[in-house]
Amino acid sequence: MVVAMSAAGEWLDPQLAPVLVCVIALAVMGTTVLFVAGLVAYTRRRTLRYLLITVVLGLLVVRSVTGFGTVLGLVPMTVHHLVEHGFDFLIAVLILYAVYRSGSASDAPAAEFDD
Template sequence: MASVAQPLHALAGGGAELMLPTVLVLAAVGSAVVFTLSVVAFRQRRSVPYLLVALAFGALAGQTLIGGLTTANYLTGSTHHLAEHALDVVIIALLIGAVYYARKIETR
């Protein structure tokens, strides 16, 4: 019978019990700060590319939230991975949209 591979962040042992919560807290603080700054920049510029970048940073903060909810056993591992990869797609789409829109406006 083949063993099911586990993602590295799902494995615990050694001194790793505190590592994941510590990283999640640092990621939460960092993503909240960057998201807040991006919202402030959008409010100043009021342009679509700034909005799309702010939404991408919001989705990045959402990934940290998903990780925290999973660590606190509010989400299953499969839901965690589906949500995180869905947010990856959202972040990529928003950033590509921001670059495309900015380039489109720049060439006018």
Template sequence: MTAPIVSSASLPLHATAGVGLSGSEVAFVPLLVFGGLASAALAGLGAVAFSRRRSRSYLLITLALVALGLKAFLGGLWMLQFVPITQHHLLEHGMDFAIAALLVAAIYDARTAPTKRGPDTEGLE
């Protein structure tokens, strides 16, 4: 069985970046590296915040930040041609959905969770 032939004209603009890396596509490499490092730093900060607060909403936000970092990692795997473009896009859009769902769940949880009130916050809203 032969693989279907896919024209580069039918692929998204960034889908041809892993083939030869020429011209403006070279800018994709440092952007991917910087995005990955920035996402990893944000995920680390999220983990620190979660370890201090220990709330479900902080956990959900931390997981969303980790998923954001995984998107950059997935882009690197595709660029190094370890992941085919069709799987890359399926996984990347799945990660987009997961990030959105985690953030919505974090907001919902933060708005519906019972608030802790101490004696010094009595009556304040």
């Protein structure tokens, strides 16, 4: 915990450092479990929709690990912002693309997308 407080400098209140580390550790564990579940679902279905969801879940894992590395002083704040905000955009694009490709239940392309 001392590493997190000394490396973070002014942006991290020493009293909140343990809470932040716990929250980010839970985020890493949670997103990793979700990623593995997405990976299993993709291997069963093998559709573009499941692949996109799995990629998005993988990006969430990387975001969480980057945040954890930042708190521990391993990832510079500039890299943190580039990775996290860049991935925010990429995640939004991938989700919107998956939704766009899904269409409605009556659309023919939706049936092709899931098969």
